[in-house]
Amino acid sequence: MMDAFLHAATSLENDYVKKWKSAGKKIIGYTCSYVPDEILHSVGILPYRIRGYGVGDTAIGDTYFGPFICSLPRCMLQLAGERKFAFLDGIIITPGCDSMRRLDECWRKANDDIQGILPKFHFHYGVPHKYADYTIKWFYDETVRFVNAVESHFNVRVDEEKLRNSIRLYNESRKMLEEFEALRCAEKPPFSGTEALAVIISGCAMPREEYNALLKNFLEESKALQGIKNRIRLMLVGSANDDIELVRVIEESGALVVADNLCFGARLYEDLVEEQGDPVFNLAKRYLAHNECPRRYGDYKKRLAILREKAHRARVDGVILQNIRFCDLHGAENGLFERDLEKEGIPCMRIEREYGPLVEKGRLKMRVDAFVERIRQKRREIA
DSSP states (O other), X not given: OHHHHHHHHSOSXXXXXXXXXXXXXXXXXXXXXTSOHHHHHHTTOEEEEOOOXXXXXXXXXXXXXXXXXXXXXXXXXHHHHTTTTTTOSEEEXXXXXXXXXXXXXXXXXXXXXXXXXXXSEEEEOOOOSSOSHHHHHHHHHHHHHHHHHHHHHHTOXXXXXXXXXXXXXXXXXXXXXXXXXXXXXXXXXXXXXXXXHHHHHHTTSSOHHHHHHHHHHHHHHHTTSOOOOSSEEEEEEEXXXXXXXXXXXXXXXXEEEEEEEOTTTGGGTOSOOOOSSOHHHHHHHHXXXXXXXXXXXXXXXXXXXXXXXXXXXXXXSEEEEEEETTOHHHHHHHHHHHHHHHHTTOOEEEEEEOSGGGOOHHHHHHHHHHHHHHHHHHHHHHO
16 A cells, blocks of 8 residues: 555656556646646546656756756756656646746746747646735636636536536545544554655645545554554654655654645645535635645744644654755744744754755754754653
């Protein structure tokens, strides 16, 4: 069971993607979790979260972006330039941050020199920076524009009843992942944080029906397993991370990642989509509301409350606040989180890292080892 999740989480064109393409079906990649998967699913298109995983170098990304910018979009562009996303029939880019917004223009520019790396369907999906009545309306109009673009390009129609069915299917996933979350933060979790991240990421890279079936069986099997105990319990927070090796490095230090607040993590499945009323409006409302990203203005206290609640629910011993280098949003907010959580007696460690081939695992492991030892020393002093 875990092998299926690990395969999907550690390969771009996995077996599920290959099977889908061999059947003549379409795949659309997207860069951010603000994009409603259900719309694509309802017309028989596989939604696929674009990643920068597996890059060997960033020569192409550096050429069009420059080296002094977040390494996540640079790695994505590198893979595009290497034609690693040739299986995609379309891309959706959202301005999650300025670096990701530039991926849209840089990918287009790179396509002038490396012909064919940009799919024929490419859509810039704007997302507001606040959550309010007027921004929900704005995002609803943007989502209608997205629906119209998909219908026009792929000669399909977004049927209301099929869209409702897709919403129900994805809500089933979210309900099972709530159960998954409860197991993950239990006193003796039946799986590691490395395995947990693989389970979550794989949902972004395979057909939803198959994912739900695998997830249901995984939950049933997990309940019968002997739990992991006597480990330092940590929560991982901050920039996007789809690399299970980062979590593995943390857990090699005698820790267990029992909670997270990542867009490639728990933020993906929190909150259901309303099943009554206009399905497109309900999707716009949920996807704009659920994603507690620091790109959202004025919500710091709310995001701090979410971290505090997760930390207490999962009974964490400490919090790792990581950000990709040049990520001003997470970098600045992590400093505030550290200040406020430490005041409440929750040990925190901030890490700045690179995404992809520039990850310094030795340095990271040394920092985590020291943090874990700090927590153990605190336990000894209390005892």
